[in-house]
Amino acid sequence: MSTPHICSREAALPDRLDLPADFRWGVATAAYQIEGAVDEDGRGPSVWDTFAARPGAVRDGHTGAVACDHYHRYPEDIALMKGLGLDGYRFSLAWPRIQPTGAGRVNPAGLAFYDRLVDDLLAAGLTPLPTLFHWDLPQGLETPSAGGSAEGGGWLDRDTAYRFADYTALVADRLGDRVPTWITLNEPFVHMVYGYALGTHAPGRTLMLDALPVAHHQLLAHGLAAALLQERGLEVMIANNLTPVRAASSSEADLAAADAYDTLHNRLFTDPLLLGRYPDLTAFGTGPDLHGAVRPGDLDLIAAAPLSGLGVNYYNPTRVAAPTEPGLPFAFAEIPDAPRTAFGWPIVPDGLRELLVGLRDRYGTALPPVTITENGCSTTEGLDDPVRISYLATHLDALAAAVAQGVDVRGYFTWSLLDNFEWAEGLFSQRFGLVHVDFETQRRTPRASYAWYRDLIAAHRTRRLQRSRPRPGTAPGV
Ligand code: IFM
Numbered sequence: 345m346s347t348p349h350i351c352s353r354e355a356a357l358p359d360r361l362d363l364p365a366d367f368r369w370g371v372a373t374a375a376y377q378i379e380g381a382v383d384e385d386g387r388g389p390s391v392w393d394t395f396a397a398r399p400g401a402v403r404d405g406h407t408g409a410v411a412c413d414h415y416h417r418y419p420e421d422i423a424l425m426k427g428l429g430l431d432g433y434r435f436s437l438a439w440p441r442i443q444p445t446g447a448g449r450v451n452p453a454g455l456a457f458y459d460r461l462v463d464d465l466l467a468a469g470l471t472p473l474p475t476l477f478h479w480d481l482p483q484g485l486e487t488p489s490a491g492g493s494a495e496g497g498g499w500l501d502r503d504t505a506y507r508f509a510d511y512t513a514l515v516a517d518r519l520g521d522r523v524p525t526w527i528t529l530n531e532p533f534v535h536m537v538y539g540y541a542l543g544t545h546a547p548g549r550t551l552m553l554d555a556l557p558v559a560h561h562q563l564l565a566h567g568l569a570a571a572l573l574q575e576r577g578l579e580v581m582i583a584n585n586l587t588p589v590r591a592a593s594s595s596e597a598d599l600a601a602a603d604a605y606d607t608l609h610n611r612l613f614t615d616p617l618l619l620g621r622y623p624d625l626t627a628f629g630t631g632p633d634l635h636g637a638v639r640p641g642d643l644d645l646i647a648a649a650p651l652s653g654l655g656v657n658y659y660n661p662t663r664v665a666a667p668t669e670p671g672l673p674f675a676f677a678e679i680p681d682a683p684r685t686a687f688g689w690p691i692v693p694d695g696l697r698e699l700l701v702g703l704r705d706r707y708g709t710a711l712p713p714v715t716i717t718e719n720g721c722s723t724t725e726g727l728d729d730p731v732r733i734s735y736l737a738t739h740l741d742a743l744a745a746a747v748a749q750g751v752d753v754r755g756y757f758t759w760s761l762l763d764n765f766e767w768a769e770g771l772f773s774q775r776f777g778l779v780h781v782d783f784e785t786q787r788r789t790p791r792a793s794y795a796w797y798r799d800l801i802a803a804h805r806t807r808r809l810q811r812s813r814p815r816p817g818t819a820p821g822v
Contacts, residue, residue, distance in 0.1 A: 358748040360740035360800065365808045368431040368471075368755030369801045371778065372718050374478035374530065375438035376408045377764040381415035385453035388444025390480035391498065391539075395546030406770030412762050413786050418461055422468050424779055424788065425761065429801045432471040434717055434757045435461070436478035436530065439511055446482030447507050455518050462522050472523050473757070475583065476512055476569065478530040479539070479546065486547050498547050499540065499558040499565075502637070509568035516576050525579040527655055527717065528569045532562040533613055534585050544768050553628055557637035563616055563646045570649030583655030583717040584613050587662045588698040592677040597666035601674040604628075605664045614654075614703075618710040620647035627673040653754060655717030656703075658739075661695035685721040685735070687774055693738035700746035700753065713752045716743065720759035722766070722774035725791075732778075732793040740800075758797065762788065 376392045396407035414421055425433055439446060441454035458474075465472045485507060486498040498504060516526070529535075538545035540555035549555065570580040587609055591602035604627040611623040620643050622632045632638065665677040682690035696719070703711055721735040736758060747753050763777035771783050778794040781787075 358741075358744040360737060360744050361804050361807055362744045363740075363747060363804060364754070365811050366754075367804065368715070369428075369797075369804070370430050370432040370434055370473065370755060370757035371425060371428070371761040372434035372757040372759050373414075373761055373764065374436040374475070375441070376411070376478070376480040377760075377766070378412040378414040378421075378762060379438060379441075380408065380410040380413045382407075382409050384415065385441075385457070386444060386451040387438065387454060388440040388446075388451075389483040390438070390440045391483055391486050391546040392480050394483050394486070395548050398548065401548065402768055403770035403773060406765065406772075408765040410783075411765045411771070412781050412783075414762075415457065417786065417788075419464060420788065421761065422461075422464050422470070424790065424794075425465075425470055426468040427790075428778070428794065428798045429805070430470055432473050432755070432757070433465055433761075434473040434475065434527070436475040436480075437515060438480055439477060439508075440480060440482040440484075442515060443482060443511055445484030446504075447484065447510065450514060455515070458515075458519060462519055466522060471525075472519075473525055473527065474519070474523060475527040475530050476515065477508065477528065477565075479535055481547070498549075499535070499561045500549075500555075502561055502564070505561050505565035505568055508565035509572060512569035513572045516573055516578060520573075520576050520578050523578070525581060525652060526573050527581045527583050528566040528573075529562055530583050531585040531657060532559060532566075532582075533609055535562065538768075553630070554635065556625075556628065556630055556634045559612055560634045560637040560642070563613065564642055566617070567642070567646035567649060570651075571645070574649050579652035580649055581651055581653040581655050581715065581717075582617065583657055585657040585659070585718075586610050586614070586699055586703070587658070587660065588695050588702055590661055590663045590679075592663055592665035595666070598664070601666045602664045604673040605662060609662065614707070616643055616646045617651065617654075618647070618707050618712075620644065651712045653713050653715050654703075654711065656699070656714050657718035657759070658696045658699055658716060659719070659721075660689045661692050661698065686724050687722050687769075689721070691721065691735060691738075693735075693742040694745075695742075696739050697742040697746040697749070700743070700751045701749050704749075704751045711752075713754045715755040715757070716753065717757050718759040719756065720776050722776050724775075727780055727789060727791050729791045729793045732791070733796045736793065736797065 396402045444451050462472045485504050536555050536558040540549045540558045541552050543550035566582055573580045589602045589606040591598040607623045615623045663677040663679045664674045667675045679690040682692050719739050723731045760776045762779050763775040763781040766774035780789045
């Protein structure tokens with residue numbers, strides 16, 4: 345006698361193709377990580393040029409001076425994207441290429457580069473999704489010239505938010521006729537922590553909790569820029585690195601530590617954007633004014649411009665325990681039994697579902713549609729990269745599970761198209777690309793994951809067509 349099936353097809357977990365018909369597929373990159381050409385055509389220096397030149401700041405002394413030479417090779421890179429059959433391409437604009445000192449004078453050659461890029465993307469059938477700031481602040485704003493504000497430079501200085509707004513307006517005026525949706529900032533949490541609290545990224549400040557005003561000034565910049573974009577009829581998103589936070593145990597102390605970390609990593613940015621207020625930051629030694637950075641009206645401005653989408657960059661969950669030493673109100677704990685990427689990051693695909701469902705449960709109707717603006721892994725594999733394929737496949741299954749649980753997710757942009765300059769890790773050690781880059785010759789070679797992603801997109805598109813075709817017997821005249 346055969347065993348009865350206990351799991352019908354209908355009851356099976358959704359798979360990675362069970363995504364809405366209009367779901368958008370893409371890849372993501374960032375200017376300093378791929379462009380190179382840092383001294384060409386009038387580009388000014390960025391804080392990353394300065395930081396990478398410091399002995400010991402970046403592994404093996406690498407810099408982004410050449411990176412993937414995308415500035416010259418972008419037609420080849422667009423052809424690679426076209427080969428994937430993508431809907432869109434998320435990239436960032438280098439502010440110092442457009443305004444060499446971060447204020448005032450505009451560099452026509454810098455704008456012209458992004459003009460060409462946008463035109464060529466559109467010609468290849470790809471929707472451009474630019475990010476206005478992905479960490480390469482013009483050096484001129486970090487070290488203001490005489491007469492500039494002396495609050496500390498960069499994002500410690502409130503004035504940087506207003507300079508960002510000026511830059512946004514001029515770029516939107518140039519490209520807004522062809523670019524419908526804009527991402528203001530990439531990962532303001534990571535930029536604040538690594539750039540200003542710990543000093544492992546540019547500009548290399550080690551302020552610990554005194555870095556908190558950086559969060560507010562970035563959010564203020566977002567709010568000012570969002571208003572300008574919306575005045576021009578453009579859609580606005582912001583991309584942050586978010587993580588589901590797990591307590592190491594159900595003890596009160598561990599739960600409190602997990603709550604504190606969740607507040608710092610996730611709610612510090614998402615609450616003001618979606619709810620118009622900061623979470624309780626007393627565990628971090630400040631009130632809701634973030635060490636005096638918040639001025640009347642700022643929060644209204646930050647929340648005023650409705651987001652057309654929230655960009656979520658997901659890499660892994662974070663496990664947290666009560667601190668064992670004075671200082672921060674949490675300590676990091678290992679995630680047991682998880683496989684790891686080359687970076688050592690735990691691979692936990694279900695963390696993506698957990699994060700998305702958690703966001704929906706926390707913010708309810710205040711949560712705009714979500715797009716996964718980054719997800720991917722670094723591996724030590726060569727051209728054959730089954731670990732990357734499995735990472736992408738399992739994370740997309742988790743995404744489909746979140747959609748099945750009612751979360752409105754509109755797209756997925758994998759990090760990254762190319763191996764690239766991975767910040768403090770330099771060029772060679774953390775390879776995230778669907779396409780391998782030989783940094784000596786700049787030869788690009790698609791990995792197995794490139795073909796896998798291309799086929800997945802094609803399969804989803806076929807399903808899309810099948811779904812949009814009228815069912816037999818229902819079409820008019822049949
Ligand atoms: O390379 C980075 C990217 O710039 C921001 N998000 C995480 C990626 C991998 O570390």
